[in-house]
Amino acid sequence: xxxxxxxxxxxxxxxxxxxxxxxxxxxxxxxxxxxxxxxxxxxxxxxxxxxxxxxxxxxxxxxxxxxxxxxxxxxxxxxxxxxxxxxxxxxxxxxxxxxxxxxxxxxxxxxxxxxxxxxxxxxxxxxxxxxxxxxxxx
Amino acid sequence: xxxxxxxxxxxxxxxxxxxxxxxxxxxxxxxxxxxxxxxxxxxxxxxxxxxxxxxxxxxxxxxxxxxxxxxxxxxxxxxxxxxxxxxxxxxxxxxxxxxxxxxxxxxxxxxxxxxxxxxxxxxxxxxxxxxxxxxxxxxxxxxxxxxxxxxxxxxxxxxxxxxxxxxxxxxxxxxxxxxxxxxxxxxxxxxxxxxxxxxxxxxxxxxxxxxxxxxxxxxxxxxxxxxxxxxxxxxxxxxxxxxxxxxxxxxxxxxxxxxxxxxxxxxxxxxxxxxxxxxxxxxxxxxxxxxxxx
Numbered sequence: 048x049x050x051x052x053x054x055x056x057x058x059x060x061x062x063x064x065x066x067x068x069x070x071x072x073x074x075x076x077x078x079x080x081x082x083x084x085x086x087x088x089x090x091x092x093x094x095x096x097x098x099x100x101x102x103x104x105x106x107x108x109x110x111x112x113x114x115x116x117x118x119x120x121x122x123x124x125x126x127x128x129x130x131x132x133x134x135x136x137x138x139x140x141x142x143x144x145x146x147x148x149x150x151x152x153x154x155x156x157x158x159x160x161x162x163x164x165x166x167x168x169x170x171x172x173x174x175x176x177x178x179x180x181x182x183x184x185x
Numbered sequence: 186x187x188x189x190x191x192x193x194x195x196x197x198x199x200x201x202x203x204x205x206x207x208x209x210x211x212x213x214x215x216x217x218x219x220x221x222x223x224x225x226x227x228x229x230x231x232x233x234x235x236x237x238x239x240x241x242x243x244x245x246x247x248x249x250x251x252x253x254x255x256x257x258x259x260x261x262x263x264x265x266x267x268x269x270x271x272x273x274x275x276x277x278x279x280x281x282x283x284x285x286x287x288x289x290x291x292x293x294x295x296x297x298x299x300x301x302x303x304x305x306x307x308x309x310x311x312x313x314x315x316x317x318x319x320x321x322x323x324x325x326x327x328x329x330x331x332x333x334x335x336x337x338x339x340x341x342x343x344x345x346x347x348x349x350x351x352x353x354x355x356x357x358x359x360x361x362x363x364x365x366x367x368x369x370x371x372x373x374x375x376x377x378x379x380x381x382x383x384x385x386x387x388x389x390x391x392x393x394x395x396x397x398x399x400x401x402x403x404x405x406x407x408x409x410x411x412x413x414x415x416x417x418x419x420x421x422x423x424x425x426x427x428x429x430x431x432x433x434x435x436x437x438x439x440x441x442x443x444x445x446x447x448x449x450x451x452x453x454x455x456x457x458x459x460x461x462x463x464x465x466x467x468x469x470x471x472x473x474x475x476x477x478x479x
Contacts, residue, residue, distance in 0.1 A: 066223070094399070095241065095406060096399070120237060
């Protein structure tokens, strides 16, 4: 990453285990951390953070691209924002009906025991975050 | 002398076979390229995870996690063997089954409770032949294993490991080293051993002494990194297996096409000789007849 140390541009890289989803320059990146949103602009101090489920916004000029990301990590160093996530979907291609269905079925499910409760909560959080991200992209 | 008609028939059928093997070779080549692209796309993630772990360890954090430490007593083990769904790939499936059964024998000798899972139709029938009962069989993995599918399996293992259902997980797969080299590998994925061994190589190049801010805390991130790196490792096994299978098929089909070509050459020669022989003998008959009439 040494080649990027001297540059003054913020770069954002989104990778999933399957592929590199996005590699772009940005003015400002908003990340969904596990407990709230974090904004990253140029010359942000180095950090490593844990991501939650939510919307990743990348602003470049007047244009904002939105992605839904599902957990993972973010590493900010030398003006590079690396987002490591399990899934990254473009906000406007989220399947809202499927997400709604998933939410409904998760809410209607009775969970017994801590593990099942955790799974249910996770599904609810995931589908809600997907719906939210999809709504905001409209 | 052989019958020229018969020889011609054989030659034709071999020609057909060559056409088929050549097509299969082309298909395998195309699939291999795709699988290869996927595998190299996946390295971006692994590299970054490795980088993250090395930065994490440099922060002076004591790396300890239940997944990293071996159990005091290994009571039950699981074996996962990755094979192909299809044949026509030379020794690929055979090697996997052999390595799998060998490890299975070792495991059952040492550990009281063992269970096996196999991916791929060829492996499933191979293990049935070796009289090993399988817990789970997967046939949905072709040349493009998706992370979502692998994650389901990985989560199941993680849960089983956390609850103490299994104390050890071994994976038998073909590791892809280069296009001309793939080796049958047996790897113990759970317990993970150490995360640090992977970071050794990258430690020198990234000598930047950046001090990171951790949100929320290094421990919490580590808690998440360890299972993720297990999932990614398992996913890599599946990707490697897919690439290696396509290479094996490509090479096998290339060999088959070449062999068919040689056979055709040989048969053509025999056919021409037989045809010539027949003409000569007919001529001899004719000449003999003419001689007799004189």
